[in-house]
Every structure is written in structure tokens, then in C-alpha cells.
Amino acid sequence: MYGWIGQLLRVNLSSGECKTEKLDPVLARDYVGARGMASKILYDEIDPGVDPLAPENKLIFMTGPLTGTMAISGSRFNVVTKSPLTGAIAASSSGGYFGGELKYAGFDGIIFEGRAPEPVYLWIEDGVCELRPAGELWGKNTHETEDAIKAATCPNAKVACIGPAGEKLVRFACIINDKHRAAGRSGVGAVMGSKNLKAIAVRGHGGVKVADGAAFREAVLAALGKIKANDVTHGGLPAYGTAILINVINSHGGLPTRNFQTGVFAGAAKISGEALAENYLVRNKGCLACPIACGRATLVTGGPYAGHGEGPEYEALWAMGADCGIDDLAAVTKANYLANELGYDPITFGATLACAMELYEKGYLPARDTELPLEFGSAAVLVETARKVGYREGIGDLLAEGSYRLAERYGHPELSMSSKKQEYPAYDPRALQGIGLNYATSNRGGCHVRGYTIAAEVLGIPVQVDPLAAEGKAALVKTFQDLTALVDASGMCLFTTFALGAPDVAGMLAPATGVPYTEESGLLAGERIYNLERLFNFAAGLTKADDTLAPRLLTEPLPEGPAKGKTSALVQMLAEYYQVRGWDEEGRVTAATRERLGL
Amino acid sequence: MAKVLVVDQEKCTACRRCELACSFKHTGEFNPAAARLSVAAFLDDDYYLPVVCQHCDEPACQAVCPAGAINRDGRTNAVIINEDRCIGCRMCIMACPFGGTDYSVSEHKVVKCDLCGGEPECVLNCPWGALEYKEPAGQALSKRQEMARKVQAALREVV
Numbered sequence: 001m002y003g004w005i006g007q008l009l010r011v012n013l014s015s016g017e018c019k020t021e022k023l024d025p026v027l028a029r030d031y032v033g034a035r036g037m038a039s040k041i042l043y044d045e046i047d048p049g050v051d052p053l054a055p056e057n058k059l060i061f062m063t064g065p066l067t068g069t070m071a072i073s074g075s076r077f078n079v080v081t082k083s084p085l086t087g088a089i090a091a092s093s094s095g096g097y098f099g100g101e102l103k104y105a106g107f108d109g110i111i112f113e114g115r116a117p118e119p120v121y122l123w124i125e126d127g128v129c130e131l132r133p134a135g136e137l138w139g140k141n142t143h144e145t146e147d148a149i150k151a152a153t154c155p156n157a158k159v160a161c162i163g164p165a166g167e168k169l170v171r172f173a174c175i176i177n178d179k180h181r182a183a184g185r186s187g188v189g190a191v192m193g194s195k196n197l198k199a200i201a202v203r204g205h206g207g208v209k210v211a212d213g214a215a216f217r218e219a220v221l222a223a224l225g226k227i228k229a230n231d232v233t234h235g236g237l238p239a240y241g242t243a244i245l246i247n248v249i250n251s252h253g254g255l256p257t258r259n260f261q262t263g264v265f266a267g268a269a270k271i272s273g274e275a276l277a278e279n280y281l282v283r284n285k286g287c288l289a290c291p292i293a294c295g296r297a298t299l300v301t302g303g304p305y306a307g308h309g310e311g312p313e314y315e316a317l318w319a320m321g322a323d324c325g326i327d328d329l330a331a332v333t334k335a336n337y338l339a340n341e342l343g344y345d346p347i348t349f350g351a352t353l354a355c356a357m358e359l360y361e362k363g364y365l366p367a368r369d370t371e372l373p374l375e376f377g378s379a380a381v382l383v384e385t386a387r388k389v390g391y392r393e394g395i396g397d398l399l400a401e402g403s404y405r406l407a408e409r410y411g412h413p414e415l416s417m418s419s420k421k422q423e424y425p426a427y428d429p430r431a432l433q434g435i436g437l438n439y440a441t442s443n444r445g446g447c448h449v450r451g452y453t454i455a456a457e458v459l460g461i462p463v464q465v466d467p468l469a470a471e472g473k474a475a476l477v478k479t480f481q482d483l484t485a486l487v488d489a490s491g492m493c494l495f496t497t498f499a500l501g502a503p504d505v506a507g508m509l510a511p512a513t514g515v516p517y518t519e520e521s522g523l524l525a526g527e528r529i530y531n532l533e534r535l536f537n538f539a540a541g542l543t544k545a546d547d548t549l550a551p552r553l554l555t556e557p558l559p560e561g562p563a564k565g566k567t568s569a570l571v572q573m574l575a576e577y578y579q580v581r582g583w584d585e586e587g588r589v590t591a592a593t594r595e596r597l598g599l
Numbered sequence: 600m601a602k603v604l605v606v607d608q609e610k611c612t613a614c615r616r617c618e619l620a621c622s623f624k625h626t627g628e629f630n631p632a633a634a635r636l637s638v639a640a641f642l643d644d645d646y647y648l649p650v651v652c653q654h655c656d657e658p659a660c661q662a663v664c665p666a667g668a669i670n671r672d673g674r675t676n677a678v679i680i681n682e683d684r685c686i687g688c689r690m691c692i693m694a695c696p697f698g699g700t701d702y703s704v705s706e707h708k709v710v711k712c713d714l715c716g717g718e719p720e721c722v723l724n725c726p727w728g729a730l731e732y733k734e735p736a737g738q739a740l741s742k743r744q745e746m747a748r749k750v751q752a753a754l755r756e757v758v
Contacts, residue, residue, distance in 0.1 A: 069629045070619040070724065104630060179642065205704045207628025228726060282645045286614030291726030293612035297645040
């Protein structure tokens with residue numbers, strides 16, 4: 001095969017057996033790779049009703065046909081499983097160097113089944129696989145784990161692992177690779193922990209072949225030209241990282257503050273990308289094959305929050321900053337380092353802490369239940385809980401369940417700012433209507449990277465649309481969701497879509513694989529993937545009732561800023577969205593749509 | 600003066616597109632292990648440096664080659680391996696202090712940078728100009744000027 005290696009690794013952790021399987025070319029063609037292929041395998045192989053933390057759930061790491069090639073930002077892999085946070089399908093994407101190395105070692109992906117009787121890690125070197133004991137690694141953080149495994153295997157190995165949070169089944173634990181990259185959301189790290197799988201280390205000396213080298217090279221160079229001519233991908237993102245959005249979104253009145261009580265944060269400038277660049281940025285960094293290089297290598301010298309690492313990204317800055325009413329950049333940066341080292345998602349953590357702070361403020365969470373005063377704006381509480389949550393210590397044990405279960409415990413689930421029990425990221429749906437429809441319909445719950453309408457609503461990409469209008473958002477959300485599914489499946493990074501579109505993605509996929517992908521067939525593959533995820537979720541018990549937003553966003557108008565007085569027009573947009581999707585009034589994928597997509 | 604590969608460490612982002620471009624040009628596959636250059640990325644120290652053959656004026660690889668297989672390309676001034684003469688003894692790998700020559704596992708032969716015959720693919724694919732193909736003269740002046748700026752700033756603080 002071309003683009004794809006053509007081989008999968010299946011690891012039964014219960015029995016310790018590792019075996020290789022040929023990749024089905026029809027599966028590859030129809031579902032492209034990464035998020036698409038892994039979702040199809042999960043759909044075919046597990047009972048959607050399974051307990052996510054039971055051995056019967058599977059954990060699938062999958063690259064795309066462009067991963068490890070020179071395609072623009074072709075570094076990505078996806079981790080797909082059933083989420084312990086949402087009960088829906090989880091597909092978390094990560095970059096770094098791990099995905100490419102897996103292909104150089106001879107595999108498109110790995111399917112983990114069962115549960116190891118004792119902690120183990122998987123070592124793969126040029127097609128040879130071995131499960132090794134990881135008892136001595138258990139308890140170590142992600143950085144210590146990577147260093148120890150490299151010392152035991154190969155200094156040039158690439159490592160993906162969980163930290164204490166994954167071991168302790170924190171519901172939003174992530175999987176960290178290359179120390180600072182994360183398959184971040186929906187608790188994929190907890191599933192890995194439930195399987196007693198501490199890490200995967202991989203080293204390969206093989207290559208990735210493409211079908212038509214000359215055409216592929218030409219398509220890549222043309223796409224590289226577009227990336228370098230774009231103000232976002234060759235200007236804002238490299239200079240300020242994703243955090244450039246803090247001031248931008250705040251100026252739209254859409255930077256959720258104090259658990260979405262308002263959309264304007266007075267301290268925004270203090271936690272902005274500009275402030276980060278001025279105070280703590282060492283240099284920017286790219287993942288494999290990425291010409292954008294949005295990564296932030298940062299250093300905080302001196303003071304109580306001294307440290308060194310990467311980030312924070314925009315979403316983490318917001319969640320642990322504005323959403324908690326905190327404008328201490330050093331503290332947020334420190335909390336971000338802790339999230340990477342202990343291995344959990346800083347978006348859900350920050351949003352859960354914000355929820356706890358509101359419960360505390362309103363007296364629903366009594367002081368006797370927490371050893372720390374959970375007051376909005378407290379940097380000290382942020383950093384202390386950021387540590388405790390990774391170990392499930394004290395109040396950290398309650399936060400480790402995520403905001404929905406926390407708020408439900410105290411009788412006020414409406415104060416969880418989440419859809420399908422996954423917390424929203426950093427855009428208020430009352431000020432940015434399209435993103436609200438995306439949150440409500442995202443197959444993995446509250447999430448911006450399923451359908452990033454912010455590109456059109458704020459940045460004017462591909463065209464500027466009115467963020468406050470509901471009209472036209474249904475079609476916009478569908479297009480973004482389908483394109484994103486295609487990009488995620490290809491092995492490219494979503495950030496390329498600030499400069500590139502479906503024709504560019506298909507233009508690289510076709511010569512790489514030899515499959516004649518076009519803009520139309522590529523987007524159709526994206527739509528197929530999206531609908532397959534939807535089928536999984538409905539089979540798992542989700543319904544139309546789960547396609548909603550937190551009540552606050554539907555009923556409480558924003559109190560200030562450019563979107564003052566606005567609520568989300570979800571009800572109006574959702575009905576139209578179902579029609580555009582070809583779903584019935586109950587949100588079910590119709591037989592006609594299934595047939596059209598070959599499902 | 601002949602052009603060489605000039606590396607600017609501060610512009611490198613560790614994306615390794617140079618390795619991918621190089622391996623593709625020379626082997627037809629994307630395989631960093633077969634690239635003729637490597638980004639030495641000390642990620643814990645935030646330091647990344649592409650390391651590649653310097654095409655030395657007095658190449659150690661050429662001096663130790665018992666088969667006379669390493670010569671200078673008269674057109675590009677690149678130090679190149681004549682594959683027909685190479686006996687695969689790997690003495691050049693031992694001799695080169697830069698790791699400029701390597702044994703490629705996938706190709707079963709000793710390989711090195713040949714400047715792609717005068718159109719280096721790594722340069723074409725570096726998004727930030729961390730790798731340039733140009734005459735090496737004049738590199739010091741900009742560094743001296745940067746140094747002078749730091750002296751100027753320091754003096755302003757104390758004077």
C-alpha cells in the first residue's frame with residue numbers, strides 16, 4: 001500500500017499476545033485513517049453499551065496515510081475508545097513525533113484489548129513487539145516515565161504514556177507523547193490506565209512510500225506556499241501560539257469568565273498570548289513535518305511558580321485563567337505544566353474547578369467538603385488543586401470526576417458547563433452562535449475541534465459570517481465538522497485549515513495513497529466518519545436529548561460586552577442542522593443517509 | 600566562492616521537514632533514519648540544530664577512504680561518494696566529527712549529503728530559512744551586530 005503502511009498491531013493485554021494484521025484496503029479507502037479507521041474498528045468490534053473502564057472496551061491508536069510524510073503538519077495520530085467522561089465515542093488527536101515513528105516501525109496503528117494483570121508497557125522496534133513489566137514506572141509522572149523508558153530501550157525512541165492521573169482513572173486523564181503533546185480530551189488516558197498499560201515506546205528505521213512521488217511533492221510544495229502566505233499560519237500562530245486568541249475572543253465578549261457568568265474578562269491582557277511571549281516564551285516549536293510551529297517552549301524563572309515546559313495553549317489559559325477568574329499568568333503556566341506532567345486535560349480540569357468555585361460561591365458545595373477555599377480568582381487554589389487532582393487527593397478526588405458529576409453530586413447539574421458531560425472550551429455560544437451548535441452536536445461532547453466555526457465567525461476564514469446570527473450556521477457547522485473529520489483522518493493537523501481547504505487535503509491524499517480522492521469524495525469520507533460516530537453514540541444510548549447546551553447558555557443573557565443580552569439560538573439551529581445532516585426529527589441517521597454514505 | 604548549507608540554529612523549530620525532504624529525494628521514501636542530515640533536537644533544553652556534512656576544505660572522510668571513493672564534485676563543490684568505488688568499510692563514518700557520513704540501513708550502503716546536485720531539497724522545504732544554500736561569507740557580521748546591541752543595552756542600563 002502507499003501512504004498507509006498496510007499493517008496493524010493487535011495487542012491482547014489479558015493474554016499478552018501481540019499479533020500483526022493486514023490493513024483492509026477497503027476500510028482504508030472509505031475511512032481514510034486515524035480518527036476514521038479507528039472509529040470504524042471500534043464500532044465493529046465492541047458493544048457500544050460497554051463500561052468504558054472495563055476490559056471489554058478497546059483502545060486504538062491510529063495514524064493516517066499522510067502521517068510521517070512531508071504533507072503539511074503530517075504528524076498526527078488519534079486515540080479512539082469509548083469515553084469514561086461522556087459515555088460517547090472518544091477520538092483525541094495528538095502531534096509530536098510519536099505517530100510518524102509508529103509508521104517508520106512498520107504499523108499504521110495499534111489495537112489494545114483486555115486488561116494486563118500487572119502494569120506493562122509496549123516496546124516496538126522495527127516490527128518487533130514486546131510487553132514489558134512497568135511496575136517500577138507506575139506512579140511516575142509523564143516526564144519521568146519517558147526518560148526511564150528511553151534509558152531502558154533506545155534514546156531515540158518516541159514514547160506515549162500516562163501519568164498518575166491515568167493510573168488513578170481521573171475521568172479526563174490524557175495520554176502524553178513526546179512529553180508535551182497530548183491526546184487530550186475525553187479521558188482516553190483513564191482507559192489506558194484501566195488496562196494497566198503505562199506506556200508505548202516505538203523506534204523505527206523504515207520508510208513511508210507514496211504512490212506518485214512527483215505529484216505528491218508538487219502538491220506539498222504548493223500547499224507549503226499557501227501556509228507561508230497566510231497571516232495566521234505564518235504569522236499569528238508561530239509568534240503567539242493559539243493564545244493569540246485571548247484578546248481577540250475577549251473583544252467579542254465571548255471569553256467565558258467565572259464559569260460562564262459573563263463573556264468579558266478584565267484580566268484578559270495579563271494572560272494573553274502577547275503577555276506569554278513577552279514574559280515566558282523561550283522559542284516556538286513544531287511537531288513533525290509542521291511548518292506552522294505553534295508550540296510554546298516556556299520558562300518561568302523565580303517566584304512560587306517557577307518551572308519549565310510547554311504551553312499553555314489558548315484553551316488551557318482560558319480554562320485555568322478567565323474561567324476561574326484568575327489573571328496570574330505564572331500560576332496558570334505552572335498549572336499547565338502540572339497537567340502535562342500528571343497527565344490530564346487542562347480544559348476539563350479548569351472548567352471543573354470553575355464549576356466548583358461557583359458551587360462554593362453559591363453555598364452548594366459546603367466548606368466542610370473542601371480543605372481549600374474554592375474562591376474565584378485564587379491562583380494558590382488553582383495550583384494546589386492542579387496537583388491534587390492528578391493524585392485524586394482530597395478535593396482533587398471530587399474534581400477528578402469532571403464538572404457534571406461534581407455538580408450533580410451537589411444537586412445542581414445545571415452549573416456544569418458541558419454537553420454530553422464534557423466541558424466546553426473557550427468560546428461562549430451566546431456571543432458566537434455557530435460554535436454552540438457545534439458543542440451541542442459534537443460527537444465527543446463539548447469541544448471546539450470537531451467543527452471550528454470560530455474560523456468563519458471571528459477570523460473570516462474562509463469567509464466572514466456574523467457571529468451573533470443563527471441563520472446559516474447549520475450548514476456551516478456541518479461543513480466544518482465533515483472537513484475536520486477528513487483532516488483528522490488524513491494525519492494532518494487541523495490548524496492547516498486556516499490556510500488550506502478540502503481540495504488541498506485531497507490533493508495530497510490522492511498522490512500519497514493512489515486512491516483518487518477529490519474534494520467531493522474527501523468531504524464525503526468526512527461525513528461518513530461523522531455519521532458513523534453518531535451511530536456509535538446512539539447505539540451507546542445517547543439520544544436527541546443529549547444534543548443540547550447547559551441551561552445557562554439557553555436562558556441567561558450575557559450581562560455585558562458586544563453580545564450583551566444574547567442567549568444561544570440552539571433550538572432554531574438544531575432543527576435545521578438535523579435536516580442538513582439528513583437525520584430525522586429525533587436526530588437519528590436515516591436509512592437514506594446511511595445508504596448514501598455506504599454505512 | 601562555492602555555496603554551502605548554512606544553518607541558523609535560532610530559526611529551527613525541530614519540525615524535521617529537512618529530514619523528510621532529504622530522505623524522499625534520495626530514497627523515494629519518507630524515512631528520517633535514511634536522511635543525510637538530522638535535527639539534533641535537545642527538547643528538554645529547547646535547543647534544536649540541524650547537523651549536516653560541512654563539505655570541509657580538507658575532508659577527513661576523503662583522507663581516510665582506502666578506496667578513493669570520496670571526491671569533490673567540481674561543479675557544486677560538494678564532497679560526494681562514488682558508489683561504484685565504495686567498498687562499504689565505513690572508515691569515513693569513524694573519521695567524520697560531524698556525523699556527515701552514515702550507513703543507511705534501508706539502502707544497505709554508506710551515504711552522505713551531496714547538496715542534491717546544487718538544488719538542496721532540505722532548503723526548499725524548510726519553512727523558516729533555518730537552512731540556506733548560499734556562500735558562507737558574511738555570517739559573522741550580523742552576529743557581531745547582535746552582540747553590539749546587547750552591549751549597547753547593557754551600557755544604557757548602567758551609564
